[in-house]
Amino acid sequence: MAKKKNNQNTGFGTYIKWFWMLFLSGVLMIVLVFFLASVGVFGELPDHTQLENPNTNLASEIISSDGKTLAKFYFNDNxxxxxxxxxxxxxxxxxxxxxxxxxxxxxxxxxxxxxxxxxxxxxxxxxxxxxxxxxxxxxxxxxxxxxxxxxxxxxxxxxxxxxxxxxxxxxxxxxxxxxxxxxxxxxxxxxxxxxxxxxxxxxxxxxxxxxxxxxxxxxxxxxxxxxxxxxxxxxxxxxxxxxxxxxxxxxxxxxxxxxxxxxxxxxxxxESHRDGTATYFRAYLTEYMKDWIKNNPKPDGSKYNLYNDGLKIYTTIDSRMQEYAENAVAKHMEKLQAEFFVQNKPDRNKTAPFLGLTVDEVEDLLRRDIKKSERWRKMKYDLKKSEDEIYASFEKPTPMSVFSWKGEIDTIMKPIDSMRYYKSFLRTGMMSMEPQSGHVKAWVGGFNYRHFQYDMVKQGKRQVGSTFKPFVYATAIDQLHMSPCDQLPKSQYTIEAGKWNNQKAWTPSNSDGSYGGMMTLKSALANSVNTVTARLMDKVGPKQVTNLAQKLGVTSNIPEVPSIALGTPDISVYEMVGAYATFANKGVYIEPIMVTAISDKNDTVLEQFLPKSQDVLSEESAYVTVKLMEGVTQGGSGTRLRTKGADQWNAVYREIITGYPYEFKNPIAGKTGTTQNNSDGWFMGMVPNLVTGVWVGGEDRATHFRNIAYGQGASMALPIWGMYMKDCYANKDLEISKGEFEAPEELTIEVDCDNYNPDGSETPQVPDIDDLGM
Structure with a gap:
């Protein structure tokens, strides 16, 4: 019996022994596996540095002046x-x-x-x-x-x-x-x-x-x-x-x-690069940042990556004002476009949307634009197709998604027909800037970046029409010390051939066809009287006007010929806003600035930016020019900003004018502009701390309204300014000025025509034109 019991104990002990051996082996195996894993046998593990700085892609952030994120730059990781x-x-x-x-x-x-x-x-x-x-x-x-x-x-x-x-x-x-x-x-x-x-x-x-x-x-x-x-x-x-x-x-x-x-x-x-807010500004900023990155390497010599390095780009754009600007553009352009479509129905215009062109001229225009298209570039240079094959592809119906004001439309259309379709849409550009700082507060280069990617703020340049005239008047004020109250004949005026740079004889006509009597400079500018502007141009000379425009920040080519007085040069909205802001800023030009600082992902400031400035005009000359332009909204084409609504203009154009009546009562200086055949409509508007420019027109100059009632700057562009400013004023936090433009301490030129007295007599007098050297 003792022997049997001993055998049982020995057998149980063996089980216990094996249990512990297996248990410890399992523990050791687990420990070994964890050890091998920890030393990287089963794959590399992150070291201390990687744990401290995980390798994650960070989108670069565009930050508005009021602290909001406008958008981001990223490839895959937003x-x-x-x-x-x-x-x-x-x-x-x-x-x-x-x-x-x-x-x-x-x-x-x-x-x-x-x-x-x-x-x-x-x-x-x-x-x-x-x-x-x-x-x-x-x-x-x-x-x-x-x-x-x-x-x-x-x-x-x-x-x-x-x-x-x-x-x-x-x-x-x-x-x-x-x-x-x-x-x-x-x-x-x-x-x-x-x-x-x-x-x-x-x-x-x-x-x-x-x-x-x-x-x-x-x-x-x-x-x-x-x-x-x-x-x-x-x-x-x-x-x-x-x-x-x-x-x-x-x-x-x-x-x-x-x-x-x-x-x-x-x-x-x-959130995508083609959707959201400030899309056109973001497109500009992309190129701006590429240039900055090229010239600003990291401390280790490598280049920053705009899409992965988490840069923070602090901009001058105000998210609220940007929203107001985009809303104003969208509301007005939809109504304006609807009227344009009505006037260009096929039964009314066989070459729609073009006016004044023959069928052959339209075909030539479209063929020229085919060669400028991305489709042409890809087929010719990437796919090596012949020109005949490329032209044929434009006649082949293709599934596509096209823009409409009611939303995108999925359709099947010939590419050539889609080109004609898109050319029927009027375009727009708008920029708003703080004149004292140069800070651009709103930038709208169009109404839909996904379908219309050409930026009409800085890229696009169009004839500026009468919005160029203040440059002529400012030159005369600066050189001749003229007053807004000085009167000149409205009669026809000819600048002799060869007087300025061998130009032909030039006799401009007035848009209303009237030429009798005398007019103050203030009234002449307010009503865009061409003959008075021509007299001023002849006295100061085209070179002096061109020089002033260039000092005001206009970099576009301006030929030194008298006809520039009526706005024949092609200039961008960006340049025009910067130039007008000089008048509001007491004669000091501040280069428009869009970026104030750039920092890295750790909020280390990499660079800060200050605008460039230049004295262009005396404070007095700038102020007098502003007072001249106030006449545009007091008794000229800009008075629509002040009317209360129950007038003929509102009744006739109620279908296209949005936000009316505006009923502004504060001082506003500005100028409308309309080019030949109503191809371009402009409005430049200023209050003491905000200058805004708006352009509206077709992609081609042959795309325009039939008559000036709809095609003038006061109908095409001014309503956008009006709606935008109403929203800006409604937001008290923005502190947009409703006050007077600040006058110089010593003002030697009279701007109040009720008190104007050029010869020192007790009653106001009309100056003799010979006394002015005219």
């Missing part, structure tokens, strides 16, 4: 990081309740969760902590093809998670996780996601918005809230997150029940 302080408490609580309830109790690996996952074979949910998920996002592959590879990947995630916990605080780990996740639809990181899905910053998210975004962590492709994707599934997932918040005490059940009955309330605002 990511801009936010700090933990800018994450709302509900957002953080929703994440912890849903993804890692014991987040604050573990050191990277949730032992209880891992054990549960092993016992239940993953059926009770995964065991990945937030730290592990961050490790997976940052340093490991998203998907492995085999279970063995996935197992080794999981081990790497555990190791990295533990290292992350040692390297960062819990708050920093949460912040990184929110910043790294891809929420779909170009929403990389929580900042882009909150802006794209709800049109707000992360700190402004409410409970249900936070719950929806946290719900997307499970699978942003599946739980895509867009109406065309999976809004119902996304709402169900949001409600699950709300339930989790109740379960762990972050939300009251009654509040959760109430929120679960509400819709997603999505405010989907996609």
């Amino acid at each position: 990511r801009t990081p936010v700090s933990y302080e800018n994450l709302p408490k509900d957002l953080v609580n929703a994440l912890i309740a849903t993804e890692d309830a014991r987040f604050y109790d573990h050191s990277g690996i949730d032992a209880r969760g891992t054990l549960r996952a092993i016992v239940m074979l993953g059926k009770g949910g995964g065991a990945s902590t937030i730290s592990q998920q961050l490790a997976k996002q940052l340093f490991t592959d998203q998907v492995s093809s085999s279970k063995i590879e996935r197992a080794f990947q999981k081990i790497k995630e555990w190791i990295i998670a533990i290292r992350l916990e040692r390297q960062y605080t819990k708050e920093e780990i949460i912040t990184q996780y929110f910043n790294i996740y891809d929420f779909g639809n170009n929403a990389d990181g929580i900042r882009s996601a909150s802006r794209i899905y709800f049109g707000k910053e992360p700190k402004d998210l409410n409970v249900k918005e936070s719950a929806m975004l946290v719900g997307m962590f499970k699978n942003s492709s599946l739980y895509n809230p867009r109406p065309s994707r999976n809004p119902i599934g996304t709402k169900d997932r949001r409600n699950t997150v709300l339930d989790q918040m109740v379960k762990y005490g972050y939300l009251k059940e009654t509040i959760s029940d109430s929120l679960q009955k509400t819709p997603l309330d999505l405010k989907y605002t996609p």
